[in-house]
Amino acid sequence: MQKYIDSHCHLPKSGDFQDAFARANAAGIMACVLNATKETDWQQIINIANENKNVVGCIGIHPWDSDTASPNWATDMSTLLELNPHIMVGEVGLDKTRDNFAAQERVFIRSLELAIKYNRVLNLHCVHAWDSVLHILKSYKKSLPKIVVHGFDGTQNAIDFDENLYFSYSPNIAKPNYNKIKLSLCKMPKNKILLESDSADLMPLLTAADAVLVARSDITATDIYNNTMGVFFNG
Numbered sequence: 001m002q003k004y005i006d007s008h009c010h011l012p013k014s015g016d017f018q019d020a021f022a023r024a025n026a027a028g029i030m031a032c033v034l035n036a037t038k039e040t041d042w043q044q045i046i047n048i049a050n051e052n053k054n055v056v057g058c059i060g061i062h063p064w065d066s067d068t069a070s071p072n073w074a075t076d077m078s079t080l081l082e083l084n085p086h087i088m089v090g091e092v093g094l095d096k097t098r099d100n101f102a103a104q105e106r107v108f109i110r111s112l113e114l115a116i117k118y119n120r121v122l123n124l125h126c127v128h129a130w131d132s133v134l135h136i137l138k139s140y141k142k143s144l145p146k147i148v149v150h151g152f153d154g155t156q157n158a159i160d161f162d163e164n165l166y167f168s169y170s171p172n173i174a175k176p177n178y179n180k181i182k183l184s185l186c187k188m189p190k191n192k193i194l195l196e197s198d199s200a201d202l203m204p205l206l207t208a209a210d211a212v213l214v215a216r217s218d219i220t221a222t223d224i225y226n227n228t229m230g231v232f233f234n235g
């Protein structure tokens with residue numbers, strides 16, 4: 001059976017993450033990167049990751065939730081990253097479709113600084129905000145950690161920006177009219193391509209995988225699996 005890794009999934013709103021993960025395992029999705037959206041997710045994700053070496057846990061505050069962060073969020077996040085060397089940073093970033101942009105920028109910059117300090121992979125959410133994200137990343141260019149751009153929208157400036165950026169394709173790639181994403185995939189360096197469900201149900205990753213592999217006959221599911229292992233599991 002072909003093996004896959006989901007590079008961006010979430011906790012279910014209700015129910016047990018382990019059930020969804022077991023179903024995914026049976027379909028070949030052997031590992032996953034489990035992202036937080038808010039502080040109350042953090043300890044739960046750390047516990048799941050500590051119990052299962054095939055789950056990479058990430059802690060962070062989603063841009064949509066930035067203005068509800070507690071006053072101590074950055075100190076708490078720093079402490080947890082220090083205590084848990086296998087925990088990564090995510091989901092963090094900027095989203096110009098929301099009106100809490102000042103709070104988003106504060107949280108994103110601080111989260112990026114923590115990812116740099118502890119040398120952790122950062123899982124990036126960027127919607128209509130590449131100008132601001134690249135402007136911020138430029139100030140840290142010499143020390144950037146590995147950054148996984150989740151649900152990549154196909155922006156060429158991002159692909160060209162830095163060798164530490166990787167690009168994860170969601171099931172959106174299979175939808176009609178997502179031409180910018182499809183065009184970016186034709187030109188994406190082989191070793192930069194990752195796959196994700198962006199969901200608490202990991203199975204939609206297979207939809208993304210099918211679409212990516214049809215569009216890129218020069219790469220295999222094993223290549224993508226190895227890319228993901230390299231980013232999240234081997235250093």
Ligand SMILES: [Zn+2]
Nearest residue numbers: 008035091198
């Ligand atoms: Zn997400």
